[in-house]
Amino acid sequence: MKxxxxxxxxxLFIIQxxxxxxxxxxxxxxILATGGTIAGSGESSTKSAYTAGKIPIDxxxxxxxxxxxxxxxxxxxxxQIGSQDMNIETWLKLSNRINQIxxxxxxxxxxVTHGTDTQEETAYFLSLTINSKKPVVLVGAMxxxxxxxxDGNKNLLDAVMVASSPESKEIGVVTAMNEEIFAARxxxxxxxxxxxxxxxxxFGPIGLIYDGKVSYYYKTLRNPAKKFNIKGLxxxxxxxxxxxxxxxxxxxxxxxxxxRAAGIVYAGMGNGNFNATVGKALESASKxxxxxxxxxxxxxxxxxxxxxxxxxxxxxxxxDDLNPQKARILLMLxxxxxxxxxxxxxxxxxx
Ligand code: SIN
Numbered sequence: 001m002k003x004x005x006x007x008x009x010x011x012l013f014i015i016q017x018x019x020x021x022x023x024x025x026x027x028x029x030x031i032l033a034t035g036g037t038i039a040g041s042g043e044s045s046t047k048s049a050y051t052a053g054k055i056p057i058d059x060x061x062x063x064x065x066x067x068x069x070x071x072x073x074x075x076x077x078x079x080q081i082g083s084q085d086m087n088i089e090t091w092l093k094l095s096n097r098i099n100q101i102x103x104x105x106x107x108x109x110x111x112v113t114h115g116t117d118t119q120e121e122t123a124y125f126l127s128l129t130i131n132s133k134k135p136v137v138l139v140g141a142m143x144x145x146x147x148x149x150x151d152g153n154k155n156l157l158d159a160v161m162v163a164s165s166p167e168s169k170e171i172g173v174v175t176a177m178n179e180e181i182f183a184a185r186x187x188x189x190x191x192x193x194x195x196x197x198x199x200x201x202x203f204g205p206i207g208l209i210y211d212g213k214v215s216y217y218y219k220t221l222r223n224p225a226k227k228f229n230i231k232g233l234x235x236x237x238x239x240x241x242x243x244x245x246x247x248x249x250x251x252x253x254x255x256x257x258x259x260r261a262a263g264i265v266y267a268g269m270g271n272g273n274f275n276a277t278v279g280k281a282l283e284s285a286s287k288x289x290x291x292x293x294x295x296x297x298x299x300x301x302x303x304x305x306x307x308x309x310x311x312x313x314x315x316x317x318x319x320d321d322l323n324p325q326k327a328r329i330l331l332m333l334x335x336x337x338x339x340x341x342x343x344x345x346x347x348x349x350x351x
Contacts (some may be wrong), residue, residue: 026070026071026072026164027070027071027072027108027109027163027164028071028072028074028106028107028108028109029071029072029073029074029107029108029109029110029111029160029163029164030073030074030075030076030101030106030107030109030110030111031057031060031061031073031074031075031076031110031111031112031113031156031160032075032076032078032094032097032098032110032111032112032113033056033057033060033075033076033077033078033079033080033112033113034053034078034079034080034081034083034086034090034094034112034113034114034115034122035052035053035079035080035081035082035083035113035114035115036052036053036081036082036083036113036114036115036116036117036119036140036141037050037052037082037115037116037140037141037142037143037144037152038060038113038114038115038139038140038141038145038152038155038156039052039053039054039055039056039057039060039080039113039145039152040052040053040054040055040141040144040145040146041054041055041144041145041146042144042146042147044146045146045147045148046147046148050144050146050147051082052081052082052083052115052144053079053080053081053082053115054080055145056077056080057075057076057077057113058075060075060113060145060152060156061073061075063145063153064153064156064157064160066157067156067157067160067161070160070161070164070212071109071160071163071164073160074107076097078090078093078094078097078112079093079094081115082115082117083114083115083116083117083118083119083122083140084115084117084118086114086115086117086118086121086122088235088236088332089234089235091122091125091126092230092233092234092235094112094122094126095125095126095129095130095230096230096231098110098112098126098130098132098136099129099130099131099132099231102130102131102132102134103131107134108134108135108163108164109134109135109136109137109163109164109168110134110135110136110137110163111136111137111138111139111156111159111160111163112126112136112137112138112139113139113140113156114138114139114140115140116140116141116142116177116189116197116198117189118325119138119140119175119187119189119198120175120184120187120188120189120198120325120326121325121326121329122138123138123173123174123175123184123187124173124184124185124326124329124330125329125333126138126173126184127172127173127183127184127185127223128224128227128228128329128330128333128351129227129228129230129333130172130173130227131227132172133169133170133171133172134169134170134172135162135163135165135168135169135171135172135174136163136172136173136174137159137160137162137163137168137173137174137175137176138159138173138174138175138176138184139155139156139158139159139175139176139177140152140155140177141155141177141195142193142194142195142197143195151177151178151195155176155177155178158176158179158209159176161209161212161214162174162176162181162207162209162214165214167207167214167215167216168214168216171216171219172184172223174206174207175187175198176209177195177197177198178195178196178197178198179208179209179210180198180205180207180208180209181205181206181207181208181209181214181216182198182199182200182205182206183200183203183206183219183220183222183223185220185222185223185322185326185351186200186201186202186203186220187199187200188200188201188299188323190299201299201300202300202301202321203220205217206218206219206220222350222351224350224351228333228336228337230333230336233336236332236333236335236336237262237263237332237335237336238259238260238261238262238263239261239262239263239264239265239328239331239332239335240252240256240259240261240263240264240265240328241264241265241266241267241324241325241328242256242264242265242266242267242278243267243297243324244266244267244268244269244273244274244275244278244297245269245297246269246275247275248274248275248277248278249277249278250277250278250280250281253278253281253282253285254281256285256290257284257285257288257290261290262290262291262335262339263290263291263292263293263328263331263332263335264282264285264290264291264292264293265293265295265319265324265327265328265331266278266282266292266293266294266295266324267295267296267297267324268294268295268296268297268303269296269297270296270298271296271301271303271304271307271308271309272294272295272296272303272309272318272319273308273309274309279314282314282316283314283315286314286315286316287315289339291317291331291335291339291341291344292314292315292316292317293316293317293318293319293327293331293348294309294311294316294317294318294319295318295319295322295323295324295327296319296323296324297324299323301321302320302321303318303319303320303321304318305317305318305345315341317341317344317345317348318345318348319348320348320349322348327348330347330348330351331344334347
């Protein structure tokens with residue numbers, strides 16, 4: 001009898017040790033759900049019509065049991081919206097919650113499920129406001145959860161692998177979709193319907209995910225250690241985007257002036273260019289105290305300071321290689337700290 005007890009005790013001890021080892025080895029991941037097509041539901045598996053942001057977090061988690069092999073996972077619903085409805089209030093809520101998770105050591109990494117339409121903006125906002133290098137992986141889907149050959153489950157599994165991979169320990173905020181990993185600063189949605197929609201037009205993906213393995217090839221240097229402090233903020237300064245095109249009129253600039261915008265990002269032609277009428281309106285807005293930031297509608301390359309445009313005389317700054325929607329985010333955050341154009345320009349060249 002004593003012998004049986006000894007064997008049983010040894011057996012239980014081994015199981016307990018094994019359990020501890022596997023639990024200790026597994027990363028703790030919190031999945032924050034915000035909606036989007038990854039939580040989208042359609043009437044049929046073959047038609048493309050669907051409503052984004054319908055399926056709750058628990059159902060998303062239950063649909064991908066494979067991910068528990070890689071991590072201890074908890075889920076939270078932060079919002080339940082299509083990302084075209086993403087807003088500053090939800091950005092602040094999301095960023096504050098992630099900062100709290102890392103401050104309290106509640107997790108080793110965070111995955112954010114998110115619509116693809118504005119995912120690049122949320123990713124960049126988080127990369128500028130989260131005070132931790134721990135992985136924050138944004139993920140979405142181009143096909144709703146109810147579609148035949150939907151991409152959401154695989155993307156979610158991959159995102160959990162990225163967040164829990166030892167290789168990602170200091171990676172900060174990234175987007176992982178379609179087996180590719182992109183830096184938050186550089187990723188952009190490039191195609192309206194393709195599952196390969198995310199690209200970094202200037203620099204490519206920083207890593208790849210395949211067969212359960214996460215591999216990085218390079219890391220961005222444009223990820224400043226000092227983050228913007230958003231604690232206690234309820235909103236951000238108003239920054240509008242004005243689009244440039246042949247024979248454009250100044251009405252959108254005048255409207256932004258009337259709305260007392262603190263900044264205008266001008267999505268210019270080519271290297272951030274404008275016609276004479278728009279140039280005059282931008283100059284007048286700049287004299288009115290509005291920060292004018294020239295960016296480009298081309299979708300690639302940099303907007304260069306003091307080239308074709310005399311930025312010094314006009315009082316303009318440039319977005320460097322940030323696209324207009326990301327330039328707006330940096331300008332809104334910069335304006336929470338300073339109105340000094342030299343300091344803000346410096347941020348555009350370094351963040
Ligand atoms: C959205 O951004 O919420 C809709 C589109 C998508 O998720 O792909």
